[in-house]
Amino acid sequence: MRRRALLRYGALGLGVATATLFAGWWQADGPGAPDATSGRPVSLTAMDFALTDHEGQPVGPETLFGRPSLVFFGFTWCPQVCPTTLADISDWLDGLGAEAEALDVVLITVDPERDTVEAMAEYVGSFHPQIRGWTGSPAEIARAAEGFRVRYEKVPLEGGDYTMNHTAGVFLFDAEGALVSIIDYHEPREFALPKIRRAMAAQDGASR
Numbered sequence: 001m002r003r004r005a006l007l008r009y010g011a012l013g014l015g016v017a018t019a020t021l022f023a024g025w026w027q028a029d030g031p032g033a034p035d036a037t038s039g040r041p042v043s044l045t046a047m048d049f050a051l052t053d054h055e056g057q058p059v060g061p062e063t064l065f066g067r068p069s070l071v072f073f074g075f076t077w078c079p080q081v082c083p084t085t086l087a088d089i090s091d092w093l094d095g096l097g098a099e100a101e102a103l104d105v106v107l108i109t110v111d112p113e114r115d116t117v118e119a120m121a122e123y124v125g126s127f128h129p130q131i132r133g134w135t136g137s138p139a140e141i142a143r144a145a146e147g148f149r150v151r152y153e154k155v156p157l158e159g160g161d162y163t164m165n166h167t168a169g170v171f172l173f174d175a176e177g178a179l180v181s182i183i184d185y186h187e188p189r190e191f192a193l194p195k196i197r198r199a200m201a202a203q204d205g206a207s208r
Contacts, residue, residue, distance in 0.1 A: 040149065044069075044177030047147035051108070051136035054121040059134055061147070064173065068199040069104040070183075071171040073150045075111035075164050076123040082107075084186060085170065090128035092192050100130055102200060108134045110152035110166045112141050174199045 047061040064071075070089060074082035086107065093100040107124060109115035112135050115123075120133030135141075145152060152166035170183040172195055180199040183192050 040182075041171055041179050042147050042149075043179070044147075044173055047144070049136075049140050049143040049147065051134045051140055051144065052117055054117060054124055054133035054135075056117050059132075061177070064104050064106070065177060066175055067102060067104050068175050068180075068196070068202075069106065069173045070196070071106045071108060071148065071173070072169075073108050073110050073145065073148065073152065073166055075109050075166070076115050076119050077111065077163070079163070081168055081185060085168070086124075086127045086131065088186060088189075088192070089131065089170065091189055092196060093128045093130050095189055095193050096196065099197075099200065100128075103130065103196070105131045106134055107131060108141070108144055108148075110141065110145070110150070111164050112136060112138050172196060172199055174202050 044061040044064050050058060050060050053059045072082075072085055072089065074085065076082075089105060093103070093105065096103070105128070107120075109120065115133075115135045117135060120135050124131050124133040134144075136144075144150075148171060150167040152164055154162050155165050156162050168185045170192075172180045172183055174180050180202075181195045183195060
């Protein structure tokens with residue numbers, strides 16, 4: 001099994017080893033990946049799916065109720081965009097400092113065939129400890145993706161391998177479960193942090 005040798009919080013992108021794989025990434029996992037199916041994600045309170053986190057605990061949209069959250073769809077065999085995004089998220093969380101403890105951060109796999117609970121635990125362990133990994137059955141992953149308006153598909157590669165084509169972007173929700181913003185792939189920290197803090201400030205105002 002291929003292993004990713006990521007340093008703490010990862011290198012910002014591991015590079016692609018061959019021209020073929022690079023072409024596959026660009027078409028299937030890079031900036032050319034598809035956008036959302038239609039419109040914006042529905043509220044978390046309107047979603048209905050049941051998954052398992054990287055510690056084997058049952059989770060669903062209700063797990064994110066009551067706290068602001070960042071949600072990203074990806075997969076552990078992702079060559080570039082996913083480790084880069086998770087490294088960026090780790091950097092944002094470092095920038096928030098102690099404030100980050102009030103934020104839920106979740107990676108939902110689009111590759112449940114390979115992304116077992118154990119694989120997710122190994123993968124998210126390479127990034128900020130606030131990041132959780134969620135996996136589940138193909139049917140439940142599809143239900144989650146439908147609520148988030150995320151598209152994904154398996155793309156065959158030479159040699160019988162495959163990669164996953166999926167919507168990029170980090171979904172930011174407030175404590176009520178409403179979408180606040182979609183943070184773009186590789187968005188600079190100076191733009192991402194104010195968006196996150198705005199969602200967290202809304203929670204603080206509502207709790208007063």
